[in-house]
Each structure stands twice: as C-alpha cells, then as structure tokens.
Amino acid sequence: MSHLETRQLRYFVAVAEEEHFGRAAARLGMAQPPLSRAIRELERQLGVQLLVRTTRQVSLTPAGRTLLEDARVALDAVAAAGNRARRVGTGRPALRLALKADYDAGLLPGILDAYDALPVELVLGGYLEQIVALREGRADVALVATTFDGRGLDSEPLITGPRVVALAASDPLAARTSLRLSDLAGRLLPNGMPAEQWFSGTTGGQYRPLDLSQIFNLIEVGSAVWFLPAWLAERTPRPGIAYRPLEGAEPVTLSVVWPAASRSTAVAAFVRVAQEAARNAGFPAVVAGTSL
Known part of the structure; x- marks a missing residue:
C-alpha cells in the first residue's frame, strides 16, 4: 500500500467534519466531483469503507472514525513542523504565549515580570484559538479559561472560580x-x-x-x-x-497548556512561574505541581 498524502487527509477530514461533499468542496475551494473521486481512491487505497453515503449527508464508519482521529493528529503535526522550522529560521529565540485578551485573571503582568528564560511574544486570539495555535506550532504555551480538547496536550490548572x-x-x-x-x-x-x-x-x-x-x-x-x-x-x-x-453552572478554570511532546525547559519554566503567580495572587489553590 502506498503512503497517504496530506492532501488526501485534508480532503477526508473536510468531508468527515462537514458530513456533506458539497460543503466540504466549498470549504476546500474545489469542485465536488474531484473530491468524491479522491475519497473513493482513498478508500480503495486503504481497502476499507470510510464513509456511508446517502443522498443528504455522509456518516463515518468505524474505520472512518479511526482515520479522522489520526488524520487530525497528523495534519496538526505537519503544520506544527513547518511553523516551528520557520520560527527557528528567524534566529530570534522567544517563547510564544497564546491567550485570549483579558482572560488571564490579572496574572499576566506578574508572570511576565518573573519569567526571564526567554523573551515572551503574545499570540492573541478568540475563543479556543489558543488550542489551535498550540497544535499548529504557532505557540509554545497557552493560557486557556475553558474546557478544551486535550488531545496531544498537557495542562495544569492555575485558578478556579465561579x-x-x-x-x-x-x-x-x-x-x-x-x-x-x-x-x-x-x-x-x-x-x-x-x-x-x-x-x-x-x-x-x-x-x-x-x-x-x-x-x-x-x-x-x-x-x-x-x-x-x-x-x-x-x-x-x-x-x-x-x-x-x-x-448550577460549572466553575471556570484557567489552565496553562502546552504540547505533550514538548521537552522545552523554557516552557517548563513558564509553567512553574505561572503557578507561582497564581499562588501569589491569592486565588484558591487547585492542583499543585507540574508534569514537566
């Protein structure tokens, strides 16, 4: 069996997430017939059925659900590799911190004052864009104040509040x-x-x-x-x-999050500084320690 291409994975993920070939084709900026042919060729190449097609939508088979999970990981890894290479190529070492503006609970100034391992560059974004930035390699660490898909990520809670x-x-x-x-x-x-x-x-x-x-x-x-x-x-x-x-509403937890595969001492130092900043700010303790 020949190796899968990232193009095939992107096509499949779009169809699986949209549950419709027409919407997936529009999302990819292509016509529907070549997209349908590409998915049929992917199924032939793998020797398994990935999608159940009806006149209105498509649904995933068990094999399709497995491929979707792994394809997302693979595409994230490819994007992250490219972004990290470009960043290293600039020759300006820095820690890139992703966060949503004003969602740092006032901790950010104290964290930046205490952190001296590398210059910190802020990557500001909207709701859950911090997780995307981590997976795509555009950020090294993030502050996230919500529940999130922890696939491929490690995290430590900093504060919890109503x-x-x-x-x-x-x-x-x-x-x-x-x-x-x-x-x-x-x-x-x-x-x-x-x-x-x-x-x-x-x-x-x-x-x-x-x-x-x-x-x-x-x-x-x-x-x-x-x-x-x-x-x-x-x-x-x-x-x-x-x-x-x-x-009856669940409380909100602000967490520091980073890629599980990271072995960066600069990220580990940031996590420790963030935890210390939360303790010094007088917020209720949540979980102590770090896995880094």
Missing part, C-alpha cells in the same frame, strides 16, 4: 440576586447561539470574532447575554451591565 451571567442593567432579570439557566430561555449569546444551549454541549458554530468592547455593547443594549468568569466580571465593571451568579 461563572456569572452578564445582562443589561435595564433587564428585568437584573433585579434578581441570582439566576438559573432556565431564566434565560429565549435570550441569545453574542455569537447568536441560544443561551440555554450553552451548557448542553451544543456549540452553535464558531464564535464571531468579537472583542470585549463589542460584546459589552451588545449586552448593554439588551441584544445579548453572556457567561463569563467572575474574575473577569470583577475587573470589568460597567454601569450598563449587571453581573449575576448563575445557579
């Missing part, structure tokens, strides 16, 4: 001292997703690239509500916004 809901101060619900998720039925999040779906495991698609000021503007005029860590609410008081505890 989650609150932000809504317009003029909203009748703002008169309550706390809220339940059911109270928010019919309200929308800044990405247009129904608020009651947030904790159901339904993603509602990709987040629009909104910064905090845009999100707060939507909330102030009553167009959206938003769930956020209490530590972020405490740092961003606004007269037009009310923050209320959300009963």
Whole structure:
C-alpha cells in the first residue's frame, strides 16, 4: 500500500467534519466531483469503507472514525513542523504565549515580570484559538479559561472560580440576586447561539470574532447575554451591565497548556512561574505541581 498524502487527509477530514461533499468542496475551494473521486481512491487505497453515503449527508464508519482521529493528529503535526522550522529560521529565540485578551485573571503582568528564560511574544486570539495555535506550532504555551480538547496536550490548572451571567442593567432579570439557566430561555449569546444551549454541549458554530468592547455593547443594549468568569466580571465593571451568579453552572478554570511532546525547559519554566503567580495572587489553590 502506498503512503497517504496530506492532501488526501485534508480532503477526508473536510468531508468527515462537514458530513456533506458539497460543503466540504466549498470549504476546500474545489469542485465536488474531484473530491468524491479522491475519497473513493482513498478508500480503495486503504481497502476499507470510510464513509456511508446517502443522498443528504455522509456518516463515518468505524474505520472512518479511526482515520479522522489520526488524520487530525497528523495534519496538526505537519503544520506544527513547518511553523516551528520557520520560527527557528528567524534566529530570534522567544517563547510564544497564546491567550485570549483579558482572560488571564490579572496574572499576566506578574508572570511576565518573573519569567526571564526567554523573551515572551503574545499570540492573541478568540475563543479556543489558543488550542489551535498550540497544535499548529504557532505557540509554545497557552493560557486557556475553558474546557478544551486535550488531545496531544498537557495542562495544569492555575485558578478556579465561579461563572456569572452578564445582562443589561435595564433587564428585568437584573433585579434578581441570582439566576438559573432556565431564566434565560429565549435570550441569545453574542455569537447568536441560544443561551440555554450553552451548557448542553451544543456549540452553535464558531464564535464571531468579537472583542470585549463589542460584546459589552451588545449586552448593554439588551441584544445579548453572556457567561463569563467572575474574575473577569470583577475587573470589568460597567454601569450598563449587571453581573449575576448563575445557579448550577460549572466553575471556570484557567489552565496553562502546552504540547505533550514538548521537552522545552523554557516552557517548563513558564509553567512553574505561572503557578507561582497564581499562588501569589491569592486565588484558591487547585492542583499543585507540574508534569514537566
């Protein structure tokens, strides 16, 4: 059997994730017939059926699910290898830290003051883009304040705190001292997703690239509500916004995350400094130690 090509894996991942050849072809910027032929050739090459095709969509066979998992890892590794090589080729050693602006719980200044192994370059991005940056080799380490797919990654929790809901101060619900998720039925999040779906495991698609000021503007005029860590609410008081505890919501954990394959002493030093910064900031202890 001949070796698989990254092109074949990209095509297969697109079809598997879109569950539709037409949408996958549009995502890849190609016509549908050559994409269909490429997938049939991939199945012939492997000697197994990867997809079950119907007139409306496609679904994965057990072999297809296995290939999808491994293909994602392989494509991430190829992208990361190229990005790391380009970075090394610049001749400017640095630690690249991925984070979402304002989600550092105030720890970042203390971390940067104490960390002296390498210059730190910030890689700012939106919701869960930090995980993509790690997998693609565009970042060495990340601060992530959410649950995430830990495939191929190691992490250490830094702080854990409650989650609150932000809504317009003029909203009748703002008169309550706390809220339940059911109270928010019919309200929308800044990405247009129904608020009651947030904790159901339904993603509602990709987040629009909104910064905090845009999100707060939507909330102030009553167009959206938003769930956020209490530590972020405490740092961003606004007269037009009310923050209320959300009963039954899982707490938020800020973690430091890095590739599991990393053997970088600079990354290990950053993890230790981040943990020390969290302890010095007086946040509740979560898990001590590091696996590096």
